[in-house]
Amino acid sequence: MKRLLLTAALLALAGSAHAQIGRPNPDTNGDGKLTLAEVKVAQVDNLLKRLDANKDGKISKAESKPMEDLAARFGGAKATAQITRMWTQGDSNKDSVLSRAEMEVATQRRFEVGDTNRDGWLSKDELANMRKTRGRDG
Numbered sequence: 001m002k003r004l005l006l007t008a009a010l011l012a013l014a015g016s017a018h019a020q021i022g023r024p025n026p027d028t029n030g031d032g033k034l035t036l037a038e039v040k041v042a043q044v045d046n047l048l049k050r051l052d053a054n055k056d057g058k059i060s061k062a063e064s065k066p067m068e069d070l071a072a073r074f075g076g077a078k079a080t081a082q083i084t085r086m087w088t089q090g091d092s093n094k095d096s097v098l099s100r101a102e103m104e105v106a107t108q109r110r111f112e113v114g115d116t117n118r119d120g121w122l123s124k125d126e127l128a129n130m131r132k133t134r135g136r137d138g
Contacts, residue, residue, distance in 0.1 A: 033121035036111045044103045059098045061087070082134070
């Protein structure tokens with residue numbers, strides 16, 4: 001159970017489409033194609049629901065601290081590095097807050113990198129490749 005929670009936490013914190021189409025299935029319309037809109041809901045909206053304690057549409061370092069501690073405890077150095085990347089790459093104005101706009105830009109960038117055939121959606125193979133290259137896509 002703790003491993004499952006950690007995996008969900010890391011996927012949410014990374015704000016990426018690294019998960020395979022599976023449970024929970026971000027493919028909300030069930031067409032087998034994971035679009036940018038679906039990725040944004042799965043990543044940005046769900047991350048805000050989980051971590052935005054004061055409901056201001058942003059995630060502060062303080063709000064993310066419990067999730068970061070959990071990730072570090074169960075995921076070790078790799079999880080810690082992933083969270084550091086999230087803040088370094090995602091917090092573009094360096095105010096120690098991730099806004100919805102910053103999360104959406106980061107999500108779109110990763111989506112575009114993952115959509116290798118440029119068809120506007122992510123296949124299971126593209127998602128699997130994103131998982132393999134996690135952290136190397138900038």
